[in-house]
C-alpha cells in the first residue's frame with residue numbers, strides 16, 4: 001500500500017500556500033485539544049509540506065518533533081519552508097521507528113488518502129509508548145452543507161468524493177473512525193464531531209471557512225479534469241457570495257479522534 005490517488009494539488013507555490021493557510025484554520029479548532037508538553041517526543045505523521053508540524057513547534061517549542069511523509073516533493077517544500085522541522089521520508093504503514101518511540105502522534109488529513117486506515121493505526125499503536133496518545137483530524141465530506149443551497153459547490157463535492165473513492169481513498173472516513181481504531185487494537189479512544197458553522201454570528205470565521213473550501217476547489221482543476229473548470233468556477237462564486245446573503249450558513253463536521261496506547 002502507499003497513497004491512494006491524491007486528489008488535491010501537487011507542491012506548486014499555490015498549493016503550498018493553500019496548505020499553509022489551511023494549517024492556520026485547522027490549528028484554530030484543533031490545537032486546544034492537542035496539549036503538548038516540553039520534552040515530549042512527537043511524530044507529525046503525514047506532515048506534508050510541514051505546515052501543521054511548524055505550528056505544533058510554535059505552540060509547544062520544547063517538544064522533540066519529527067515529521068514523516070511518503071511524498072518526496074512535499075518533504076522538499078517542508079525542508080525549504082520550515083528548516084526548523086526535522087522531516088523524514090517514510091510510509092505510514094511501515095514507520096522507520098522502534099516500538100514505543102513517541103509520547104504523541106499528531107496527524108491531520110491523512111486517512112482519507114489511504115486505501116485502509118487500519119494498518120496505519122496499528123503502526124501508530126506500535127510506535128506510541130504505553131500511556132502515549134495520538135490525535136487525528138479527519139474529513140467527513142457527507143457533512144458539507146450550504147444554506148441556501150449551492151448546487152455547483154455540492155456537485156463539485158460530489159465529484160471530488162467520487163474521484164477520491166475511485167483513487168482508493170475514503171472522503172467519509174471520519175464517520176467510522178471508532179471501527180478503525182478498534183480494529184487496530186486501541187481500546188481507549190474518543191472521537192469528537194463538533195460541527196463547524198459559518199454564519200452571520202461570526203463574519204470573520206464565516207469568511208475564512210468559505211475561503212477554505214473555495215481554495216480547495218481551486219486546486220481541483222487537475223483531478224476533476226478540464227471539463228469541470230466552469231463548474232468549479234461557479235462553485236467558487238456561489239461559496240464566496242454566501243456570507244453576503246441573509247440567513248446563509250456553511251456547515252462541515254470534521255472528526256477529531258484521540259486514542260491512548
Ligand SMILES: C[S@@+](CC[C@H](N)C(=O)[O-])C[C@H]1O[C@@H](n2cnc3c(N)ncnc32)[C@H](O)[C@@H]1O
Nearest residue numbers: 002003046047048069070071074091092108109
Ligand atoms: C492532505 S495532506 C495533509 C498534510 C498535513 N498533515 C497537513 O495537515 O497540512 C496528506 C498527506 O498525506 C501524505 N500521505 C499519503 N499517504 C501516505 C502514507 N502511506 N504514508 C505517509 N504519508 C502519506 C501525502 O503525501 C500528503 O502529504
